[in-house]
Amino acid sequence: MSDLAIDVKELTKTYRTPLARRKVEALRGVSFTVERGHIFGFVGPNGAGKTTTIRTLMGLIRPTTGSAKLLGHAIPSREARFKVGFLPEAPYFYDYLTVGELLDLAGRLFGLSASVRKKRAGELIARVGLERAQSQSLKKFSKGMLQRAGLAQALMNDPELVVLDEPMSGLDPIGRKEVRDLIVELRDQGKTVFFSTHILSDVEAITDRVAIIARGQLQAHGTPAELVRRTILGIDIMIRLPQEADHADLTAGAERIRRHGDELSLTLPADADVDAWLARAHAAGAKIVQIVPRHETLEDLFLREVALADAPEDGSDDAPKETRA
Ligand SMILES: Nc1ncnc2c1ncn2[C@@H]1O[C@H](COP(=O)(O)OP(=O)(O)OP(=O)(O)O)[C@@H](O)[C@H]1O
Ligand SMILES: [Mg+2]
CATH class of the missing domain: 3.40.50.300 (P-loop containing nucleotide triphosphate hydrolases)
Structure with missing residues (x-):
């Protein structure tokens, strides 16, 4: 196998x-x-x-x-x-059927016996939370209910x-x-x-x-x-710094700089020399609260990859996805 x-x-x-x-x-x-x-x-x-x-x-x-x-x-x-069980993108079902009938029909297409169809349909209707809608026709179902019916249908053949x-x-x-x-x-x-x-x-x-x-x-x-995790975007740092201490030396080149009272938070670039920065912070009388790498989220990655896919590969016009034949 x-x-x-x-x-x-x-x-x-x-x-x-x-x-x-x-x-x-x-x-x-x-x-x-x-x-x-x-x-x-x-x-x-x-x-x-x-x-x-x-x-x-x-x-x-x-x-x-x-x-x-x-x-x-x-x-x-x-x-x-x-x-294989399959839920299509915009499932279309005969809308005069009930969910039980829809599942029975799906079971027939897979050659299941009447008793197996009945048992499995009952279990699946309960599993997707459509028990109370069993007597209604699919025509009356909301979009979410239809999606649940579609999921149940996709599981009929186990x-x-x-x-x-x-x-x-x-x-x-x-x-x-x-x-x-x-x-x-x-x-x-x-x-x-x-x-x-x-x-x-x-x-x-x-x-x-x-x-x-x-x-x-x-x-x-x-x-x-x-x-x-492949990409570290920066290093988030939070320190406590005496109120009177000047932070210009510590914030040069940093982003997201915030100072509230004795608390200073900022993000250093991913390639910053953190040891050297910490030495300067200590010299200024700082106490370190936290240092964490800022990882890319899946959403950042998605947006970046999609933007790259849309960008011209050779700096000129991108090969058109749609072309006239
Ligand atoms: N039957 C078709 N005839 C012509 N072009 C089509 C057909 N089906 C899809 N396309 C085109 O193929 C491309 C990919 O479409 P597809 O439906 O696979 O995308 P998708 O990722 O599922 O998008 P969505 O998130 O909107 O569902 C699109 O440009 C779409 O317009
Ligand atoms: Mg799609």
């Missing part, structure tokens, strides 16, 4: 819209792997290529070039599809791998927390979860690995800690 849940190699996808005579290079050589048992966050701004990657993995569209495997099977694979395209979209902070808890619970049951999002706090909280995609290319990939 392959220990990779997902293995994507050099995927490209060019959409051609014949009427508008335009080409859109939605994916430009995307490669990554997802280990079994991991929660993998696929992060990128609008139009980055997340849904295109996911639809390709699910066999809904064909890549222009490149290949991918799901659970060891080359896509599109019927065998893999039976072991999948080994769960692929969720923006599972937190449309949910309020409590709903988002519930989905995060559900994702962690699925991982604890030994499943692999791959989800896309542009909400970074969701990613930082629960993922084992993150990939950042922008303009159809991966910009970074690793554990959240690796990604953010």
